[in-house]
Amino acid sequence: MNKIKKALHKAKEAVGSFFQKIFAPVKRWWHKVSQTKFMQKVINVLAFIPRKIKGLKNHTRKVIWGLIFLVPLMIGFIYFFLIPFIYTIWFSLSYVYIRAGEGLKSEFIGIDNFKYLFNVLNITYNYESIPFTQYLVQVIILIATDIPIILIFSLIMAVVLNSKFKGRALVRAIFFMPVIFNSQAIDMAVAAIPELAESTSNATADLFNQMFSFKEFLTNANFPTWLVNFLSSASSRIYDVITYSGIQILIFLSAIQSVPRHLYEAAKMEGATQYEMFWKITFPMVSPMLLAAAVYTVVDSFLRSPMVKTLQTYDNPGKIIEGIGELGKVVDGVHQLSFYGAGAAISIVFFAIAAVIVLVVLGILSRVVFYYDE
Numbered sequence: 001m002n003k004i005k006k007a008l009h010k011a012k013e014a015v016g017s018f019f020q021k022i023f024a025p026v027k028r029w030w031h032k033v034s035q036t037k038f039m040q041k042v043i044n045v046l047a048f049i050p051r052k053i054k055g056l057k058n059h060t061r062k063v064i065w066g067l068i069f070l071v072p073l074m075i076g077f078i079y080f081f082l083i084p085f086i087y088t089i090w091f092s093l094s095y096v097y098i099r100a101g102e103g104l105k106s107e108f109i110g111i112d113n114f115k116y117l118f119n120v121l122n123i124t125y126n127y128e129s130i131p132f133t134q135y136l137v138q139v140i141i142l143i144a145t146d147i148p149i150i151l152i153f154s155l156i157m158a159v160v161l162n163s164k165f166k167g168r169a170l171v172r173a174i175f176f177m178p179v180i181f182n183s184q185a186i187d188m189a190v191a192a193i194p195e196l197a198e199s200t201s202n203a204t205a206d207l208f209n210q211m212f213s214f215k216e217f218l219t220n221a222n223f224p225t226w227l228v229n230f231l232s233s234a235s236s237r238i239y240d241v242i243t244y245s246g247i248q249i250l251i252f253l254s255a256i257q258s259v260p261r262h263l264y265e266a267a268k269m270e271g272a273t274q275y276e277m278f279w280k281i282t283f284p285m286v287s288p289m290l291l292a293a294a295v296y297t298v299v300d301s302f303l304r305s306p307m308v309k310t311l312q313t314y315d316n317p318g319k320i321i322e323g324i325g326e327l328g329k330v331v332d333g334v335h336q337l338s339f340y341g342a343g344a345a346i347s348i349v350f351f352a353i354a355a356v357i358v359l360v361v362l363g364i365l366s367r368v369v370f371y372y373d374e
Helices: 002-034 037-046 048-052 058-092 112-119 132-162 168-181 184-192 194-211 214-220 225-236 238-243 246-257 261-269 274-304 306-312 339-365
Strands: 094-099 103-108 122-125 128-131
Touching (some): 002 037, 058 339, 094 339, 112 132, 112 339, 122 132, 128 132, 132 238, 132 274, 132 306, 246 274, 261 274, 274 306, 274 339, 306 339
Antiparallel strands (some): 094 103, 122 128
């Protein structure tokens, strides 16, 4: 044992001397550079704030340092979100075009882009052309249906995966695997062969229907019609639900694992069942994470919605309404429009609907959230 300790000590000394030899020239160079006037000025600038706040109260120093560390985040928010968002609002109210030698130009036309969306535009959805308003309603219904199904499924699977059984690590990897496979490269590969994806989906649905008719089972059990339609629609999209639940399962799983174990031990001593422990301990303690999981689900559902593909068709400087003459030519009740302007208008509608759904979901879930520390 002593020989092993001596060998480890010698190895430690050898590694230390090796790195010391490597960094010794760097250390000498830095010592010389730090003595120059320029570096002294840089050091004084960097040390200006610490010196100024040194004599302040601890709480005040924490606030100042918090604001300092927020500066990079605010710069990124302003540069990458706020400024593009303001430009998008302006473009949605403008005729946007490219002029040779001058770049992107815009001229204010009011709400004509939005008039075009809600009065003229038709969208191809499920192999049929429908008005934009009807298309929006279908997308909203699809997303509103996905949110509760994904949240409930994710919470149930998190509870199951938190229990001890053989192969638990493999099962967790299987449920998280769709998150990896749903990368942009996979989406582009599937989109390149739509016939293959459609035939695979139809084959899976036919196989499921041949094995078991869930809708018929619910109807025979005298469930309400609306509940039958909701559950049968959810069962037909079970592949999508599993695919989109990976992150939410991890969120709930981490929340469940952070629940104090003594609560379960006390409940067992009192004779509580697993059902009672779930509703009295697990769900209340996990409920704060419902908000984070719900917001992520809403954003993820919108990013996967067909509306994103619709937006991608307007990323070029073409004209929507062709006409002879300059801007101001009225066709079908609106002025001559460009793809950029209509695309910006769709983005604003897209953002507004997402914001409303997030607010509604937060308003509903905030009523069931329980905070342990309060």
